[in-house]
Amino acid sequence: MSPSAALARQERAERNRGRPTLSFDGATPYVRYGAVDTLLSLQRPNTDEPAETSFIITTQVMELLFALVRHEWEQARSALDADDVPAALAALRRGHAAQDVLVESWDLLSALTPTEFNRFRDHLGEASGFQSYGYRHLEFLLGNKSAAMIGPHRADPRVRAELERALGEPSLYDAALRLLHRRGLPVPAERVERDWTRPAEPHPQVVRAWELVYADDRPGNELLALAEALLDTAERVTRWRHRHLMAVKRAMGAKPGTGGSAGLRWLRGNVQQDVFCELWQLRTGL
Structure with a gap:
């Protein structure tokens, strides 16, 4: 000041x-x-159904929060690349606060009945949250990489270029593993340098590296604090996915999604995918 x-x-x-x-x-x-x-x-309902305004504003609030979470995760990744764990932890904590609001944002639609939704659903056309490039950025930052997921944005050069860049960069979790490697922990070489455009398969040596981190639970172990902060991030992602699943189940049941997916079946598959799975796997062996 x-x-x-x-x-x-x-x-x-x-x-x-x-x-x-x-x-x-x-x-x-x-x-x-x-x-x-x-x-x-920017709130422009297509029908006279009052609930449509809630639907639009909730969508817009989530997009703003996606942008905020992306900002914090990118800050955390940059800090990890610079070996600045305290700065990474601060960014992840700020991200947790934004993620909590994201999860609770589903409450704005919790009272949406199937009848109310049906009165404006046809006006969505093929619009679907699956097409959100803000959300796709977050998935890429989590390491859920897929070149095919850039397909919906081929006609928008700016968005396509941003997503292609994100696809080819290390994820937030990759940055954490590279930090562990620099600190002398047994992260395998194929997880330190690899094709970043592809998701990584779980590796027992990565689990072992995290086990060594958890073996020192004395106060001041910043790598343990990082592991727990990453797990806090992962758990909040799963909570958001589950709330999405339940909101869809309540508003439209098992009908096909507006964007061409199978609806509930597609969302259930996402909920069942662990984020930073090796951090979850190590808990069984501790």
Whole structure:
């Protein structure tokens, strides 16, 4: 905080006698800073069904939170690349807070009945959350890599380029394993340098490396703190996927999804995929 800015705020408060400023030329600074007018112009229901507004706003809130989580995970990955575990932990903790809000965002749709959904579902056309490039970025950062998943975005050069770059970069978990390797833990060579565009298969040596981390549970073991923070991240991803599954099950049952998927069957497959699976596997052997 600059001294001059702090002094200006103090002088303003004194001129206002402690009350907020009530007069501005044009839009308030708050509206300008947050682009609030633009934000509130983006809710455009296609029907008269009141629940559609909740559906649209929930979708938009989630997209904003996807962007925030992506920002924090990328910050954490960069910090791990720089061997700065405390900075990585701080970014992951901020990400946890955003993930918690993401999970709870499903509450906005928890009361959506099948009848209400049916009154506007046809107006979605083929629109589906599966097509969210913000969410796809998160899956790539988790290590759930698939070049085919860029397909829906081929017609958008900017988005396609961003996803292709994310596909070819190490994931957040890859960055953690590379850090363990640099710290002398037995992470196998094929997990340190490999084709980042493909998902990695679970490896017993990676499980062993994490077991060695957990063997030292004294306070101050930053690698153990990192492992637990990554697991906190993974668990929140699964919670979000499960809430998605239950929201769909409640609103439309086992009908096919709007985006061409089998609906519940597709979502159940996602819920059953462990995130950072070796961190879960080691628990059986400890």
